[in-house]
Amino acid sequence: MVTGIRPTRGYRAFVVVNAIILTGVVLVTLYPFVNIVARSMSDQAYIISGQVNLLPKGFNLQAYGHVTSDPMFWRNYGNTVFYTIVATGVALVLTTTYAYVLSKKHLKGRTFLVAVAVFTMFFNGGLIPNYILVTNLGLKNSVWAIALPNAISVFNLLVMKAFFESLPAELEEAAAVDGLNTYGVLLRIVLPLSKAIVATMVLFYAVSFWNSWFSAFLYMDRQELFPVTVYLRNLIAGSTGAEMSGAIAESDEAQVDATIKSVTIVLTTLPILTIYPFIQRYFVSGITLGAVKG
Amino acid sequence: MSAPRILDPPPTTFADPPLPPAGRTVRKGRRSWRRAIRKDWQLYSLAILPLLFFVIFRYLPMIGNVIAFRRFRPGGGIFGEYWVGLRYVKMFLGDPTFWSVFNNTLILGGLTLLVCFPLPIVLALLLNEVRTRSLKRFVQSVSYLPHFLSIVIVAGMIMQMLSIDGVINQLVSAVGGEPSAFLQRPEWFRAIYVSSEAWQTVGWGTILYLAALTTIDQDLYEAARIDGASRWRQTWHVTLPGIRPTMVTLLILNIGTFMAVGFEKILLIYNPLTYETADVISTYVYRVGIVSGNLSYAAAIGLFESIIGLTLVLSANLISRRTVGTSLW
The missing domain is CATH 1.10.3720.10 (MetI-like)
Incomplete structure (x- = not known):
């Protein structure tokens, strides 16, 4: 749908919204992976107290x-x-x-x-x-x-x-x-x-x-x-x-x-x-x- | 996926010979078969092993369903001992648990269809509007990823995220709520099931739509623009009709798998506390048959499920052929 026509305002707004939605899709898809990796490298205590999210806390590889x-x-x-x-x-x-x-x-x-x-x-x-x-x-x-x-x-x-x-x-x-x-x-x-x-x-x-x-x-x-x-x-x-x-x-x-x-x-x-x-x-x-x- | 015709007239040998000039036609049919076999026997020989596979591992179990009407003794023959008629059918029709799992199957299947059928279409349309090639490809690659994971891994992730110390409960606490073991609460099961299903299937589901989108004639857009159609109207009047056959085909296939709702995933993430909403026909069949050993009773329920599934796909196909002219065969 590539055109030579000057994009309208509505279309430019759509492009922004679309970018936000697709970024959201990427983040939601990847998040569980990142979280599980972070948990796998974290200290027990931090996991149990619900503090591990995107990054490992109390980094260690003991569980590995x-x-x-x-x-x-x-x-x-x-x-x-x-x-x-x-x-x-x-x-x-x-x-x-x-x-x-x-x-x-x-x-x-x-x-x-x-x-x-x-x-x-x-x-x-x-x-x-x-x-x-x-x-x-x-x-x-x-x-x-x-x-x-x-x-x-x-x-x-x-x-x-x-x-x-x-x-x-x-x-x-x-x-x-x-x-x-x-x-x-x-x-x-x-x-x-x-x-x-x-x-x-x-x-x-x-x-x-x-x-x-x-x-x-x-x-x-x-x-x-x-x-x-x-x-x-x-x-x-x-x-x-x-x-x-x-x-x-x-x-x-x-x-x-x-x-x-x-x-x-x-x-x-x-x-x-x-x-x-x-x-x-x-x-x-x-x-x-x-x-x-x- | 427009599968080859299975409702076509069957090949000659399997058709009933036409009555009046029977002798002649049959002889002619036989002769041409003999010729075909003499000419192509090597090809036919290649089909022997695959046919054995289909007969033993696909058609024999279908026949094996007779145990739904027979008494079955473990260690005995695969077709059971003696006829008991509709005893097991009557039994499950009078079993309140059966009706509860039947209900759950319909609700879960319906919700999944409602959410997981349209979402890939929306995502494909959005992706189609992305002008930057590399960006589009990146989003696609990421969104396909969950499809490649074992369902066991997905279940493991669901459990970790929903555990008391998991991210969902972190969010809940952050907004001032009380953390809760969501996987043990029946009122949450459907939401968990459907959203994880969406997570796993939406990206992969866009592939066929994206392929269909590339086949739409660009002149149609040009013509629509000359007629002054806005982008929104172009999508509505050109793009959507262009992918309609794909939509209908996938809808029919989805309806066909409706009754078999994610058996493996449910088996992995449900537990006795959530049976109330999570237990579906297939998991009930598993527990009654494999775990408790009531094989005939379980087979009766399983047969019922398969027949409904087949009926659904056949009627969806028929309706679609009559109304929109698209069908699987």
Whole structure:
């Protein structure tokens, strides 16, 4: 809406108001992060008395030492890495192959194959039958309980399908004439041309598996199998339990909790925050691609 | 997101053969299938594993819902032991807790839709007016950030901010109020839920609108200006109609997820003191089924929820197709 017309007074007022609103949005979005970092580096006494806000008070990193010296924390962090790699790998293979099949417009039965996937976006079995299924398949306490039930996200599938459809058909036809079979075409021609979308898919899946907690919470019975999200969940849920009975909130243990919780939150957020600037644009382009063409 | 058609006529093999000249059509259909398989068997083979996934982990659980009408014994088969008819359905219809969580689901879902659906549109329009590229990109990047956080982290932040020593209570004390444990007070739960939901989703929600905004023909603005339209009127008559299909599509999708209101987040931030307003169908299903082990009863309630969800999205889609001509398929 760029114009050469001289801005009116009303418009100039709008620009100012707009700037104020957007600044507000930025501040409100960032504030919880700043606050949690400040709390994680503050002295207990200041936190308890409600004095920690934007800056740490009674600066110290003791709580970081506490959390990082807990072997279970690292163990669970390692689990998160392991689960994310396995689940992303499985998801990538299944999503790529199915999206490729669905992108072939001439294929007989294609409408049905698409419908099989899309219907599940709007209707699903629900928590209980899924729980019974995973339990009965004997997947509990293994990485497969996390990887298999979430192996294909239909939204991601449609994004990838849209991308494959946009590739020029001539290339694949030429490759087929040269004697490559379907698998060869997919592996040697299509995938090398699809690095951008594959990277996007890796990120979509990896971030969602990295962040997930409920499957693990449901299907992992032992602490040493938890991902770090469940570690954090148990830390914060434990504390609400304590707060609920009121009096305990004043006890020493609850006081230690306040910084420990903040530190754990900071340490689990850190990897995402570190790579966020680099991955953000892939997400945006992926979402837009899925929406425009899906 | 305009998803492929699922209501189209199904492919030949799955359609009922037309009656009178049946023999011929069927034979012809079979022959062309044989040809298709001979030609494309490698493609079909690639679909086998993904199809297995859908059958086992998506469609089997749908069928698994029969346990809502059957007696289920833990450790037994996944489809239960014997039929009990509508026993569990009658049971939840007569269960006062069910109606309370049903109410809570509608209220929370409604409030979320009311707040979290329009806000991204407003933010996208505001961002669209920013002339300085780098500034716009900075605001966008910051506002997308919460989307990338695990819900557990968000819950942790909510708890820290609302705790007795947290920032919200610091504000309350600063204006002379009495600090209070907001997460333990049912009257605050809805506000907490909806505002944290807005915090997490508003920025990310602008992406599709911003993309739609770039596709609006600039000549339309030029024409509107020549007709003497103010900026406000340009927004009203050019911009909003330009992003209407996106708005309608997202509205339908939002309505589809209406019944499944933020299950994971509620599970993380509610507690027995706030069940009165915080407990929704999905969390109730979790507690009844997984925690207390009444799997059949919980499945009956869960099935009810899924059916309402499907009905909502289908009717929203139908209404939208009839009225504004936009639909998902």
